[in-house]
Amino acid sequence: MEPDPQTCCAQTLPAHWMDLLRSQGGRVTRSRQRVLEAMAQLGRPSTAQEIARSLGRRACNLATVYRSIALFENMGLVRRVELGDGQTRFELAGDDQHTHHHHHLFCKRCGRILKVEGCELSRFEASLARDHGYTEIEHRLEFFGICPRCQSTRTAGSPQHSPGTMVRPDRRRPAQ
């Protein structure tokens, strides 16, 4: 897996997450710390399984990973990413270069995930708020396509992520 600056850059842990956690009555435990570190190291939207597995030896229970993620998601430390392949992924959410709001470009063949920045939808959100009276509007936007490598191989390339757990191609195709 060659390095891809836009794909596999280790993320940064949201600063002050410990304080944030404590301020909400939570405890800073080794498990939670490890889950966050694993997510940061993975540097891309990852499933609970991937996160648990990446912890390897010092693994913490899958149930704990789920519980930690749920907690972090409610704290706004983690955001969920759904790419229509039936798997729910999570990534760190923050406001620095690596964790701030962004989107993804997902290869429909191999599952490669590219980070996409610079989408400007705030004006559109404003018009939605005005036209329909909604508040607190936010959005999720994902792109799908065929990556360069897959174009040349013609066949479904080797999945970049979680080798061995390739999702069925059929479900990967977003009904556009």
Add this chain to the structure above:
Amino acid sequence: MEPDPQTCCAQTLPAHWMDLLRSQGGRVTRSRQRVLEAMAQLGRPSTAQEIARSLGRRACNLATVYRSIALFENMGLVRRVELGDGQTRFELAGDDQHTHHHHHLFCKRCGRILKVEGCELSRFEASLARDHGYTEIEHRLEFFGICPRCQSTRTAGSPQHSPGTMVRPDRRRPAQ
């Protein structure tokens, strides 16, 4: 549930779906016809359960609903919609006024789903293709907010859809 032109408009069945199905070696069966009719009548992204239940008496097996949906999705007759609440929904995909490409505005409290049109991302897609060499680029975009009714009730309003199966508010919050 008052009528909402943008939410609950019965959709139209994709024309020629029978021919399309047959041309791919599939058979036009009563079950498949009913599943499509149910989706058209529901007129909004619906889960397999909702589709099966809406068929009421003349119900067809849940497994069959899943199989039909999968088939239709691969044919491009149905597209999947994920709103981050852990449920996978499906809606008719076509090119007429009701089924063409569009997005949704999902109320984070009651789950009301509003259809959103007029998003212009093709230029952005083109730049993605140019910059990263991807082809066949498409996208999925969903908006989340608090609908007017929920703003006034302060509490989680009655869910517009599938009463009784309200998802946990915690999971409804998209990690922005």
Add this chain to the structure above:
DNA sequence: TTTACTGCAAATAATTTGCAGCTTA
């Protein structure tokens, strides 16, 4: 010490699949 957190196993829930019988072409 107190009470939240964790591991483990059992429980749920959403999908999928095997198979034998039923239908469409």
Add this chain to the structure above:
DNA sequence: TAAGCTGCAAATTATTTGCAGTAAA
């Protein structure tokens, strides 16, 4: 007829939960 469907029940898979023991604060 023949192959593709369908219902039903069992099997999977992802995720959640109960509980008793462990560890933050």
